[in-house]
Amino acid sequence: MALNFQWQKRLARLAALTFASLAGQVLASGNAEQMYNxxxxxxxxxxxxxxxGPALNNNKWKYGGTDExxxxVIKKGVPKGGMPAWExxxxxxxxxxxxxxxRERTYQKSIAATPTPKDAVTAAGYTFSLEKVxxxxxELWAMDFLADGRVIATQKSGQLWVFDKDGKPQQITGTPAVWSKGQGGLLQVQRHPDAASGWIYLTFSDPAGKGAMTKVVRGRIEGNRWVGEQTIYSSDPKFYTDGGVHFxxxxxxxxxxxxxxIGDRGQQDLAQDLxxxxxxxxxxxxxxxxxxxxxxxxxxxALPTIWxxxxxxxxxxxxxxxTGTLWDAEHGPRGGDEINRVNKGANYGWPVITYGMNYNGTPITSHTAKPGMEQPQHYWVPSIAVSAINFYTGDRFPSWRNHLLVGSLAKEQLRxxxxxGDKVLSDTLLLQGHGRIRDVVNGPDGYPYLVIAGVVYRLVPKS
Ligand code: HEC
Known part of the structure; x- marks a missing residue:
């Protein structure tokens, strides 16, 4: 875009004026929308x-499209092209x-052009639909399968359900009291892999004093009762807080x-405190x-339980x-949801490095990498609000075997x-717009199971 000299001068003046009058108050808050406006x-x-100037939301870049x-371009500008330098x-x-x-605006524009699938969807080599189980x-938080194949699921507000073969729920009584506020409640349920042991594990936000903290217990189910509970993990009471986030x-x-x-409980600096x-x-x-x-x-x-x-x-x-390697999905701030390989003793960097910013658009840091801190194997900007992950091990979608299914909350996606090995080769959208996906589990029948809001579904291919 060639601009004549007259224009260049006017633009330079405009930029200088804009800056002089607004910079103080806008930079004081440093909110991305305000800065942009x-x-x-x-x-x-x-x-x-x-x-x-050109569109910044269509993913077409004259000067390159990586973050760097x-x-x-923003720092140095393109003086001859009429783009001021901002460094x-x-x-x-x-x-x-x-x-x-x-990145967010680009994503919003691309999504606006994509219709929400309602019935059968074709993606990643299959046509499939959701079947209600x-x-x-x-609202449910997590599910697993009992040894006899029945679904067991946690309701966030504190109830534990077992569903019979027709999908009828029966409540298991005597489960621990939970702190049901914000993101807290009855959270994960997991059967011990040795079915004969009968152990069922639960995580939940445990109420004590004025607040709560993540706790792990195990117990057994007899009839419709929770019995023989043992505490597997609980924190020192001084670490309980009334913050309602990040359990x-x-x-x-x-x-x-x-x-x-255990999440940072809204106290981000504690993630670095051993x-x-x-x-x-x-x-x-x-x-x-x-x-x-x-x-x-x-x-x-350091706390001896930390991995x-x-x-x-x-x-x-x-x-x-x-490989037996542990992977995690990490709910980032605004931008910067991550998939990591979790190595013994390693530091994943939050909040010293991140690909995200605060929800209100103010920056956290400009650093996305530092020596001694791990890089994610994959990340999303903007965030999808990544939740549960599972490597698919069934035989109903053979070409998905050993690849990672990823659920999302805010963007309501399955990817x-x-x-x-340790490389993420591709990231494909499978489903979108059916609700917040809270859990992704391998069914004993070879189907992937999903927890969406209060419903358990399985993903069924059309033959
Ligand atoms: C005075 C007008 C003006 C203002 C103010 C301005 N830009 Fe630009 N910008 C331009 C023009 C014109 C170009 C195209 C330059 C070219 O093609 O050589 C450009 C190019 C860009 C590019 C490169 C696009 C590409 O295709 O590679 C980015 C990124 C960009 N601007 C971001 C910003 C951001 C962020 C701000 C605010 C901090 C900003 N601009 C403010 C005029 C402006």
Whole structure:
């Protein structure tokens, strides 16, 4: 876009004026929308669809489309093309937040053009539909299968249900009281892989004092009663808080070990503090004993249960078939949902590094990587609100076997990540617009099962 000299001068003046009058108040809050409206919208259009400058929401980039390319253009400008340089007026954090905002607007535009599938959907090599299996009175959080094949599921408000073959719910009485507020409640349910043991594990937000904290118990079911409860993990009462967010709470068994996650509980800096349970993935023996080879078992200043740290709110955990490696899905802030391979003792960086910004559009940091901190195998900007994950192991969708099914809340998506070893090869949208997907489980009948709001579905291919 060649501009004559006269125009270039006028634009430079305009940019300088805009900046002088608005910079103070806008930068003080540093909200991405406000920054965009004040500094960019006059040329790129209020909705980013272009004006004097090109559209920033159609994924067509003259100067390159990686995050680094966009940061460079915004910092240095294109003086001859009429794009001012912003490096003197905007901080690295501000520019990072603007890049995230451009990714969000691009995503919104692409989604607006995609119709919501209602019946059968074709994606990733199959045509399939959702078949309703069971329904609860209120929102479910997680499900598993009892040894006899019946579905067991947690209702977030505190009820544990077992569904008979016709999908009729029966409540299991005597389960622990839960702190049912915000994101808290009765959370995951998981049967011990040794069916003969009869153990069922639950995670929930345990009420104590004025607040709550993630707790793990196990018990057995006799008739419709919860009996023989044992505490597997609970935190020191001084770590309980009345914050209603980020309980984490996914569990997965590996041989005799139990991995489970606790989110940062809304206190992000604690994810880096090894003396606190927040923002960690923990590992115990299935009976609650601390394994001697846990990475910080001999560190006096660390909690011995910690397996990895620097997590925000991991709501998905899964073991990779073949390698046995632990993977997690981490609910990021605004932008920056992550899929990680979880290694012993490793630091996943939250909140020192992240691909996201705060929900109100203010920046968190401009750093997406640092030495000594792990990079995700995959991430989403904008966020899909990633929840449960599971490697598909059934035989109804043969080409999906050993690849990762990923659920999302806010974007109401089911995605398939094709994975080879430690590499994510592709990310395909399978379903969208059917509701918030809270759990993704392998059925004993080879179908993938989904928990969406208060309903259990299975995904059935059309032959
Ligand atoms: C005075 C008008 C003006 C303002 C203000 C302005 N831009 Fe631009 N911008 C342009 C023009 C014109 C171009 C195209 C330059 C070219 O093609 O050589 C451009 C290009 C860009 C590009 C590169 C697009 C591509 O295709 O690679 C990005 C990214 C961008 N602007 C972001 C921003 C952001 C973010 C802001 C606010 C902080 C902003 N611009 C403010 C006029 C402006």
């Amino acid at each position: 004040s500094f960019c919208a006059s040329c790129h259009g209020p909705d980013m669809s272009g004006g004097l 390319d966009l940061v460079r 003197k007026s905007l901080s690295d954090e501000n520019i990072r937040a603007l890049v995230i905002l451009m 069971a329904e609860a009175p209120d 984490g709470s996914r569990m997965v068994f590996q041989d005799d070990y139990l991995f489970f996650s 003396s606190r349970p927040n923002g960690k993935i923990h590992r115990l023996h299935a009976d609650g004993r601390v394994p001697e080879d846990n990475p910080f078992a001999k560190d006096k200043n 990895s740290y620097g997590h925000r709110n991991p709501q998905g955990l899964a073991l990779q078939p073949g 398939l990540l094709r994975i080879d």
